[in-house]
Amino acid sequence: MALGTSTWPLVDGIERLHGPVTVVRRCLDLTELLAAARAGLGRAALVAEGAEDLTASLLEQIRLGGAVLLVLEGHDHHRLAGLGAVVVPERADPADAARLVEEAVAAAAGAPSAVGYADVVATTPEQRTPRGALRPDEQTPPGAEPAGRPGRIVAVWGPTGAPGRTTVAVNLAAELALLGEDTALVDADTYGPSVAAALGMLDEAAGLAQACRLADQGRLDGPALRRTAADVAVAGRTVRVLTGLTRQDRWPELRSGAVAAVLERSAQEFGTTVVDCGFALEADEELTLDTMAPRRHAAALTVLERADVVVAVGAADTVGVPRLIKGLPDVAAAAPGARLVVAVNKLRRSAAGRSPELGIREAWARFGSGPAVEHFVPWDPEAFDEALLAGAVLAETAAGSSARTALRLLAGRVLAGPGDAGADGPPVRGTRLGSRIGAWLRR
Template sequence: MSIPVVTVGQSREDLVGGLERLHGPVTVVRRCSELTELLAACQSGLARAAVVAEGSDELTASLVDRLTAVGVVVIALTDSTEETVRLTAIGVTAAPAGVDSAALAGRISGAVARWASPAPFQVRDSGFADTGAAIRTVPEEIDAVPGEPSGSGQVITVWGPAGSPGRTLVAVNVAGELAAAGNSVLLIDADSYGASVAGMLGLLDESAGLAQACRLADLGQLDAGALLKIATPVVLKSGMLRILTGITRADRWTELRATALGVVFERAREVADFVVVDTSFCLEADEELSFDTMAPRRNAATLRSLELADTVYAVGSADSIGVPRLVRGLAELEAAVPQASPKVVLNKVRAAAAGRFPERQLREAWERYGPSEGITAFLPADGAASDAALLAGSLLLEAAPDSGLRQAIADLVCAPAQQKRRSSVFSSTAKRHLKG
């Protein structure tokens, strides 16, 4: 069976004529004058392979991922070693510009066969973050970063429903507790509606580190070294963490494409023991745009962060408004990302809002609502400690180390921190649990 192919540009010889003279392996169904015409032809279902003889520098990971989603593999012709490495990283099959027709036909057939029989590795994907399949990049050789892990980092995503349940407060201080326990930590602000990690830590940042990383990932140029250069280091009294700051305006959400984010998370796992992600509340999947597979997804950053997470903390306010919102949000989360298995965290626990013996009252209310997930942790309201940390642009473990809120967050993360510790620096809570 002949493979239908579309082409763009010309090689040193007559590319189309050479492929057609083979009479069998492939059939050129359209010769395109530019890449946009080639994309339109592929989107219409006309071809199974696209050969880019000129203009390979315009190919990005997001574009290749969209073509892969409609069953089209991409083969690009180039004589540049650097370009070959870049193309391979974004999922393109590269071939020399002067390749003969028979060899090119063989590469096309091989690429189509590999697409039909994907590698065992599959990115966990609900399908809502992006219409395309998450790109599978080819492992590349990178210089090892002394003292850093390689590819085994755990992704912790902090999510919560609409309102102000304290997602960023929890994410920032979870990252701080893990870093203080001697782990290498990368904190990512993936809130595409109101990024606030930089502000909470007193960073005057206008560079939008996550957007920079996504841009490099889309071009196939993001490696571990580049990610470390982009991330902002924050030195703590005990330990250090790195931060990929969020977008500076909500209208920049189009820069956070799902495919690029997937690559960023892959690289983040290589440079950190723990990757802590602060996300937005919204889980809508833009179904009204599903006909347009080239359109970016408004909530791709949140959905992809949840899809790729090893642990999800679902944070809700412990009051008569926050608890029902969290219950409804958990149902939406299960529908959008079935594999999430969130750990429920009730924040701002106080007797004034939940009644006498608030934890017992909240457990009883939770049982009445009937969600399948149990409550993992209660975080007490501590406005004075939170205000002190915000005013100082620091973490609770530095501004209010003895506060009940800080101790509760340390309790929440102390078990994984102990398992991955790299130094003797522990909070008093972690030490207490070790003895127990």
């Protein structure tokens, strides 16, 4: 398949070779090319004009149709090479172009090509560059940052029922910044984005959606990410914030691939990226005939999949703790490589009895799975309300509160290694809260 009249002389030469590469469709516009690719008419697409309109999402549609993308040098090839396209040198003759097509198709299929597998240059286990195509260092624009992922991704998740995900995420990011971390805060909740409101930000721009749009276009580099993120002063430090969606119906803008690209870039730019993600982890929407349809849960699942640390937050009551216990297996399945840190929020006697911490430890020891509860955040409604009203964090409005102390300890735990967890306390039995939670879980 070929797109653009600039490809036609080269396509004519390929046809005259009468070799294994044949031309099945000459497309006049991008819509025709996508339709041909989705129909599975060809195994490779050669693009010239219209390349500037291709995005990562459109490339994924081409790949799902079983085709690889090749772009002529000089036609936005730097950007498309970053998205995984094979660049055909400007002076390639028909024989060279046909060989590149063969090798690109063979590399995508993981099989040797007709010219010999040794002629395919391996760059990573997942990507190979056909002989004669521009190498990755030639495809990268001058001044682009080298690949790498030195920073950590910290996902803050909690079950439905307002356990305090955003409160924990915002204050955790602030405490990490106060501990000297170069910190970013991302609002990836597609159901109730509220980081901007919690910080008193009046900017109506959806920072994460803008970053995803740049990533989809292959234009998200370090400077672009820093321009998109808002710098928020927190207790004398700066936290870079990618605000959430301004309307819930904009959730299709947060596609999985784009969110993953934003997280990877953020991990390259910042020491720690804290992500407030949504509660829903169901993957039922994948069981549709249209596999390219956007999924509302994709952002949360992608965040957990890419996370190095997952802070699981639950409310300290007879409803919140069972929801947390039942949701943790789904979190572990969605984030198999992450370190899980369990925190119970809103700890108070009025909802959990005279010994709320002991009651939760009893229920966890009897019914919980995975790591033990490591952190308890006391419920201090006056301190939290004052911070919310001021659009600030506890470190600014209630620096000496017990809730702020607990969140600072949580930040230290996030930075600590997996072997630095505190020891579990002695077994506890007979608390009122533990009995209520046990009865609820046995239903």
